[in-house]
Every structure is written in structure tokens, then in C-alpha cells.
Amino acid sequence: MRILHLDSGREMRGGQWQALRLHRGLLGLGHESVLLAREGSPLLAMAGCETLRPLRLGQMSRGFDIVHAHDARSHTLGALFARAPLVVSRRVAFPVKDSVLSRWKYGRAAKFLAVSRFVATELKRAGVREERISVVSDGVPIPEEAARGDAILAPYTLDPAKGMELAEAAAVKAGVALHHSADLEADLPRARALVYLSRSEGLGSGILLGMAHGVTVIASRVGGIPELIEDGVNGILVENELDAVAAAFGRIEARLGQAARAIAIQRFSEKRMVTATVEAYEAC
Numbered sequence: 172m173r174i175l176h177l178d179s180g181r182e183m184r185g186g187q188w189q190a191l192r193l194h195r196g197l198l199g200l201g202h203e204s205v206l207l208a209r210e211g212s213p214l215l216a217m218a219g220c221e222t223l224r225p226l227r228l229g230q231m232s233r234g235f236d237i238v239h240a241h242d243a244r245s246h247t248l249g250a251l252f253a254r255a256p257l258v259v260s261r262r263v264a265f266p267v268k269d270s271v272l273s274r275w276k277y278g279r280a281a282k283f284l285a286v287s288r289f290v291a292t293e294l295k296r297a298g299v300r301e302e303r304i305s306v307v308s309d310g311v312p313i314p315e316e317a318a319r320g321d322a323i324l325a326p327y328t329l330d331p332a333k334g335m336e337l338a339e340a341a342a343v344k345a346g347v348a349l350h351h352s353a354d355l356e357a358d359l360p361r362a363r364a365l366v367y368l369s370r371s372e373g374l375g376s377g378i379l380l381g382m383a384h385g386v387t388v389i390a391s392r393v394g395g396i397p398e399l400i401e402d403g404v405n406g407i408l409v410e411n412e413l414d415a416v417a418a419a420f421g422r423i424e425a426r427l428g429q430a431a432r433a434i435a436i437q438r439f440s441e442k443r444m445v446t447a448t449v450e451a452y453e454a455c
Contacts, residue, residue, distance in 0.1 A: 173203040175235040177245035183213040185376035186262050190241040196445030228252040237452050250279035256455045262286045262373045264394035267297035281455045286374040287395025305451040309376040310444025313436055317385030320361030326377050327351040334368025341416035359384040364423045372396050379439050385432035387423045405430035
């Protein structure tokens with residue numbers, strides 16, 4: 172199978188990591204996978220791929236079986252120029268816009284890959300037929316050993332919707348040290364907990380990384396996150412309130428991280444994500 176991936180992200184966020192992992196996984200399975208990314212983006216540098224040039228997309232896409240758009244702008248470009256069946260990854264939890272342009276754009280895709288059941292429900296509310304939606308969760312690398320550290324981490328971000336300030340204030344109230352991480356994969360091996368707060372989340376690939384490393388994840392009870400974390404069983408779910416987050420620090424325990432790691436191994440490996448994506452391609 173020949174797949175052309177489109178990603179226009181300026182930063183290396185969850186969607187870009189998933190595009191890169193999928194691209195590499197497809198190549199490993201013997202598929203022909205080509206990734207186009209925004210000029211100057213970290214993804215372009217990391218993948219060693221080609222620059223996404225909209226005016227070339229129509230002609231280039233004719234030789235592929237699938238065009239896979241990984242973000243909103245790429246979805247628009249694919250809807251305009253793709254000359255092969257268009258597959259769109261939908262990762263965000265907010266509702267689809269109700270406008271003539273949005274209805275046209277969403278009508279152009281042959282298949283949507285919703286990152287969670289929550290996101291799939293939002294697509295159905297927007298009028299996308301169920302047979303055009305497949306739920307394909309993120310996949311993350313599973314380390315050979317669980318984390319063996321004491322740090323409590325929170326992802327470093329300047330996005331106000333991601334709750335870093337709330338995590339900081341809650342840590343002060345609880346009297347614990349909170350460490351910011353700009354690279355979770357590098358920092359999680361020395362951690363015992365991950366605080367992942369958000370106002371809106373389709374799923375949370377950072378949460379999955381924490382689970383894979385066997386740390387206790389404290390996460391917001393929003394969007395698709397409850398599909399990953401069951402409170403008191405494999406992690407801690409909180410409301411986005413200062414007292415609730417502060418109290419959660421006292422509930423950190425090793426057994427929650429152990430249960431989370433077992434689930435990540437079973438359900439959220441990179442291999443499982445790649446396999447599920449190929450099955451969705453074949454259903455187009």
C-alpha cells in the first residue's frame with residue numbers, strides 16, 4: 172500500500188509524534204509511506220521527509236492509495252487537492268464547526284480516525300456517518316523497564332488550556348516539588364508520577380507515555396481521558412480545581428502505575444496503533 176501523509180504542524184506535539192511513529196511503523200511493515208511536513212518544522216527535520224507544498228499535492232497524490240491528513244490545515248489541503256481517498260485523523264475534543272465550508276470539508280474524507288470514543292461521538296454529532304469513523308488510539312513506545320525515580324513531572328507548555336499553572340499552584344499547596352518536562356520520554360524514567368491537566372483533550376498521548384513508564388498519572392476528568400484512566404485503579408482523575416489536584420498528590424502509589432503500564436502494553440503500543448490504522452485504510 173502507498174500512503175502519503177500530510178502534517179502542517181509548527182511544533183512537535185502529540186499529533187506530530189503520532190504521524191512520525193505511524194510513518195516509521197508503516198515502512199517497517201513494507202508499505203510505501205511518504206511524509207510531507209511544514210517547512211522549518213521539527214517534524215521535517217526529525218523525519219528527513221519532504222516539504223508540504225500545497226500546489227504540488229494534487230499531482231503528487233495521484234500515485235498513492237491513501238492520502239492521510241494529520242491536522243486541521245492538512246485536512247483542508249487534502250480536501251482541496253488530494254486525488255486519492257482521504258483519511259483524516261481527528262485528535263481534538265471540541266465540537267466540529269457548523270458552517271457550509273466545514274460541512275464541505277468533512278464531506279470530502281473517506282474515513283476519519285478518531286483518537287477516542289469521545290472524539291468519535293463529536294464527529295457523529297456533526298453528521299459524519301458511523302461507517303466513516305474508526306477509533307484508532309495513539310500508540311507509544313513501551314520501555315523495557317518501568318520508571319524507577321522519585322520525581323513528579325508536569326509537561327512544560329505555554330498553552331493556557333493545558334493547566335501548567337494549576338499544577339504548579341496545587342503542588343505548592345500540597346508541599347511537593349513539581350518538575351517541568353519538555354521531553355517526557357527522556358524524563359519519565361526518573362519519575363514516580365505525571366501530572367497531566369487540560370481543559371479539553373481528545374485522548375492524551377502524554378498520559379500514555381506516563382502509563383507506559385509505569386508512573387502514577389494524575390489527569391483531568393475531561394474529554395477522552397477517562398477512556399485511559401480509571402480513578403483509583405490505574406491512575407487518578409481530578410476536576411480542574413486547586414483543592415482536588417492538591418489532594419491527588421497524597422494518593423500517588425506504585426500499584427496505580429503498575430496497572431497503567433499493563434494496560435499500555437496491552438492496548439496502546441505503537442505496533443497496535445499501526446495495525447489498527449492499516450485496517451482502517453483497507454476499509455476505505
